Amino acid sequence: MKITLKVWRQKSKDAKGEFKTYQHDHVSSDMSFLEMMDVLNTQLIKKGEDPIHFDHDCREGICGMCSMYINGQPHGPLQTTTCQLHMRTFKDGETITVEPWRAQAFPVIKDLVVDRSAFDRIQQAGGYVNVNTGGVPDANVIPISKKIADEAFDAAACIGCGACVAACKNASAMLFVSAKVSQFALLPQGHAERKERVEKMVEQMDTEGFGSCTNTRACEAECPKAISVANIARMNREYFSAMVSSYEVKVGGGE
Amino acid sequence: MKWLIDLFSSTLGRKVLMALTGLFLILFLAVHLAGNLQLLKHDGGRAFNVYAEFMSTNPLIQVISKGNFFFILLHAGVSLGLTIRNRKARGSVGYAVTSGKSSIWSSRNMGILGTVILVFIVIHLKDFWAQMHWGGIETVMYDGKEYRDLSKLVAYWFHVGWYVALYCFCMIAIGFHLWHGFISAFQTLGLNHPKYNPLIHFVGKAFAIVVPALFAWIPLAMYFNI
Ligand code: HEM
Numbered sequence: 387m388k389i390t391l392k393v394w395r396q397k398s399k400d401a402k403g404e405f406k407t408y409q410h411d412h413v414s415s416d417m418s419f420l421e422m423m424d425v426l427n428t429q430l431i432k433k434g435e436d437p438i439h440f441d442h443d444c445r446e447g448i449c450g451m452c453s454m455y456i457n458g459q460p461h462g463p464l465q466t467t468t469c470q471l472h473m474r475t476f477k478d479g480e481t482i483t484v485e486p487w488r489a490q491a492f493p494v495i496k497d498l499v500v501d502r503s504a505f506d507r508i509q510q511a512g513g514y515v516n517v518n519t520g521g522v523p524d525a526n527v528i529p530i531s532k533k534i535a536d537e538a539f540d541a542a543a544c545i546g547c548g549a550c551v552a553a554c555k556n557a558s559a560m561l562f563v564s565a566k567v568s569q570f571a572l573l574p575q576g577h578a579e580r581k582e583r584v585e586k587m588v589e590q591m592d593t594e595g596f597g598s599c600t601n602t603r604a605c606e607a608e609c610p611k612a613i614s615v616a617n618i619a620r621m622n623r624e625y626f627s628a629m630v631s632s633y634e635v636k637v638g639g640g641e
Numbered sequence: 642m643k644w645l646i647d648l649f650s651s652t653l654g655r656k657v658l659m660a661l662t663g664l665f666l667i668l669f670l671a672v673h674l675a676g677n678l679q680l681l682k683h684d685g686g687r688a689f690n691v692y693a694e695f696m697s698t699n700p701l702i703q704v705i706s707k708g709n710f711f712f713i714l715l716h717a718g719v720s721l722g723l724t725i726r727n728r729k730a731r732g733s734v735g736y737a738v739t740s741g742k743s744s745i746w747s748s749r750n751m752g753i754l755g756t757v758i759l760v761f762i763v764i765h766l767k768d769f770w771a772q773m774h775w776g777g778i779e780t781v782m783y784d785g786k787e788y789r790d791l792s793k794l795v796a797y798w799f800h801v802g803w804y805v806a807l808y809c810f811c812m813i814a815i816g817f818h819l820w821h822g823f824i825s826a827f828q829t830l831g832l833n834h835p836k837y838n839p840l841i842h843f844v845g846k847a848f849a850i851v852v853p854a855l856f857a858w859i860p861l862a863m864y865f866n867i
Pocket residue numbers: 598599600601656659660661662663664666667670713716717720721723724751752754755756758759818821822823825826827829830
């Protein structure tokens with residue numbers, strides 16, 4: 387296959403970026419998108435040029451690093467991660483535009499690499515369960531129905547890739563945050579800190595400068611882990627009931 | 642009190658205001674339509690005039706009407722604030738290529754649709770509501786009692802071609818606004834449940850088609866003398 391790539395190149399966070407066009411004549415339809423980028427980068431290195439920087443790690447669809455906005459969709463035309471996208475999805479001779487995630491809360495560091503530490507700070511604001519260390523508890527001491535366990539597990543499948551933010555016209559992080567809130571809200575272990583958690587995580591989400599949700603559901607359609615917007619409705623319920631009924635906790639996740 | 646301020650300054654809290662005011666406006670549309678449909682009676686506008694007189698004089702309706710004005714302004718004001726925030730959230734550089742595949746058109750254009758509706762509401766108030774309250778509107782006598790002849794004013798405008806076209810265009814905008822908005826409001830309020838979703842979706846979509854269509858039917862019927 388031969389393809390033309392239009393890739394966003396940006397030297398550093400504050401540098402002005404621009405698109406550069408690359409002709410790529412050695413593409414196999416069996417390559418993953420990242421392998422195709424590797425081959426291109428090898429050519430660039432041989433020519434003495436700066437290779438295209440992009441995030442990747444596991445290359446098996448579980449780490450969430452491989453952020454690329456391909457032809458107007460996060461992770462390209464399929465509902466997978468970029469590492470799981472293969473060149474057979476594209477046509478011979480096609481021009482493919484590759485951009486970084488665009489969000490004020492995800493600043494570009496270099497080329498296609500963005501800083502997603504805003505997600506980490508949201509998690510740190512409340513996305514955990516405090517436990518007392520001690521002996522390992524017996525299995526099944528806390529009964530959980532299969533359906534609830536499944537639903538919590540589905541929410542926990544979120545890999546924090548940020549495709550939901552990239553896909554959303556408002557750069558809203560609601561799908562991510564709601565998945566993280568839901569995985570605990572559904573389970574008895576999460577109940578002790580339930581109200582405080584959602585208040586702090588939403589506060590942090592707003593502080594980071596993500597947009598608000600207009601329920602377009604683009605996030606759900608693009609999420610590689612098929613996280614459902616039912617989680618967003620759940621977070622809305624959790625948040626409102628927490629805000630009107632909790633003791634006033636200090637919601638200052640930011641500092 | 643700080644919690645209340647926190648609640649309604651958060652993005653989630655502001656969306657609740659959008660959803661609640663939106664749902665109130667949906668109820669208002671239904672009542673308004675029931676009133677308008679009386680224009681289709683061939684009684685010289687009597688039923689409609691009696692109804693309009695009641696709506697513009699009954700003290701309880703007056704209170705609800707003030708609330709309605711307030712809710713429209715709140716709905717538009719909050720949506721403006723959120724829309725500005727959402728624009729900013731994309732960052733200074735936007736995407737070069739975007740695809741509309743993963744969401745429906747109306748959901749991405751609520752702001753534009755809302756603006757069309759707002760402009761329509763202003764024109765509509767100027768031509769009918771303001772005339773009813775302060776204009777030199779003609780009166781008629783039914784059973785020895787004086788009524789303002791709003792139906793005559795409506796009939797005048799509904800025989801002006803461009804006005805009928807504008808009216809129909811705005812009804813289409815409302816239809817699209819509600820195609821997304823009705824269902825969206827329930828999602829915003831957290832009312833998403835597999836047992837009720839089919840009902841919400843059915844009623845939402847039916848409302849978004851039937852109500853604007855009936856609203857638009859009235860000027861069309863009067864214009865073409867059906
Ligand atoms: C009869 C008039 C109207 C009705 C029945 C109505 C109804 C609704 C409903 C039900 C929603 C969904 C709320 C949600 O997603 O939770 C909505 C959203 C919205 N409305 Fe309206 N609306 C009306 C007029 C307007 C006007 C005049 C404007 C603006 C100038 C406007 C702008 C918006 C915007 C921008 C949204 C999306 C906001 C968001 O999702 O964050 N609407 N509307």
